[in-house]
Amino acid sequence: MMHTVPDGVEVVASRDGARHLDSPPLLVLDAVTGFLDAHGIGSGPIAWQRIGDGHSNVTYLIERGGESVVLRRGPRPPLPKSTHDMVREARIQKILHGHGVPVPEILAVCEDEDVLGVPFYLMARLDGTIVTDTIPPHLSPAEQRRLTSEAVVDTLVALHGIDVTRGELASLGLPEGYLRRQVERFRGLWEVNTTRSLPAVERIADWLAQNLPTSQAASVVHGDYRMGNLMFAPQAPAEVLAILDWEMATLGDPLADLGYLTATWSEAGSPATPLELTKVTRSPGYLTRGRLAERYQRRTGLDLTPLPWYQTLALWKAAIFCEAIHTRWQRGERPHDTVFGPSLETGVPRLLERAGHYASLTAANRR
Structure with a gap:
């Protein structure tokens, strides 16, 4: 289910809203909105849904103005330096895409940790099925x-x-x-x-x-x-x-x-x-x-x-x-x-x- 209202824990509206939290949020909506604007992705307010079964990195489906992208980021800090390297992960997929490996298209990479606290990247949403608990x-x-x-x-x-x-x-x-x-x-x-x-x-x-x-x-x-x-x-x-x-x-x-x-x-x-x-x-x-x-x-x-x-x-x-x-x-x-x-x-x-x-x-x- 897509969400449009921040929960104040995992998702907050702004950096100001994160300051009183015991642990940093995973999504800061005004920061994500600014990043989408900078890359010409959609317009207006955003909706989000956490997806995937990962217990390490975190993945969100983001919808905005009729456009859908997937945002992938590491978990909350502190993180070991050698893990959760979103920049390297995005680079690997870009290289493999050129060799015909089926991977999502990488749309944008954010190395600036001031945006969400950790680097992240955006990839194109694919219309497909992931098989886990039920058989499609x-x-x-x-x-x-x-x-x-x-x-x-x-x-x-x-x-x-x-x-x-x-x-x-x-x-x-x-x-x-x-x-x-x-x-x-x-x-x-x-x-x-x-x-x-x-x-x-x-x-x-x-x-x-x-x-x-x-x-x-x-x-x-x-x-x-x-x-x-x-x-x-x-x-x-x-x-x-x-x-x-x-x-x-x-x-x-x-x-x-x-x-x-x-x-x-x-x-x-x-x-x-x-x-x-x-x-x-x-x-x-x-x-x-x-x-x-x-x-x-x-x-x-x-x-x-x-x-x-x-x-x-x-x-x-x-x-x-x-x-x-x-x-x-x-x-x-x-x-x-x-x-x-x-x-x-x-x-x-x-x-x-x-x-x-x-x-x-x-x-x-x-x-």
Whole structure:
């Protein structure tokens, strides 16, 4: 539902209205209006609606004078310097758009933190469907469920097939050493993001570091590739209109994306974790994790023997990321979060347990 009246907490009319708040608002309407004016987007008052299932960055649909745009910004400060880089995220999408990757068109980028307190960008609104808790009618027939699953894989294969050795893409990251850096970086993030002791974090970190696979290829790595970050066409057949949420993107090992996709994919009969954000794939007709991996392997030719290592990495990283959310909730920094934050008290240990399961599969493959 679109809103036109500020709530005085998340959305305020002006900077003056934000001064007495305990935490900064996410939208300041006169500031957003001024930015829209500067870029010739619509006229008159604005209406807004928070959209998406993201628990990190924040996305709003903005309507003004018959025009619709999407505003994406980081969460409330304080923020680690290396995260929530809206300027980099917008730049990545602009580059990938030029390579034919389905991404939203970037309309404007605001680097001035005085406007909303953090950088943000505007992108074109797409008329599409994001599949999360319910199956859209046009994607509900059994054939469309299969085609939806296949489109998820095929879009990832196309992304990973882009040549990252030349042009602007080569400046987005250093593929060499990607896996080792991931383990080291997230190991370091645990200590600064937790208030409790979970020995499995260090145990799995040691195991990952001691069993690093050799990367077979270098590609763009999305970093959060799942069905909930894909927008599908509003009519059959299933087609991906856009890949969303490029916050974690870099250059690295493509199997990191496949490991994350398959480890977080909801499958009938498998234990639930907090990262199963599109539960509908437990329903009949969707491909299993194994079938997703087989389709990816056929199209890329990569050896998927070490895939459980990447699935371990994915869930271990997810546990650390979710622990940061849980800690922010405990500190009162997520005042409207009454479900996800509290659930991570047990959800993070469940993620670590599943990570350990995949680690045992890797060990079995090597015997």
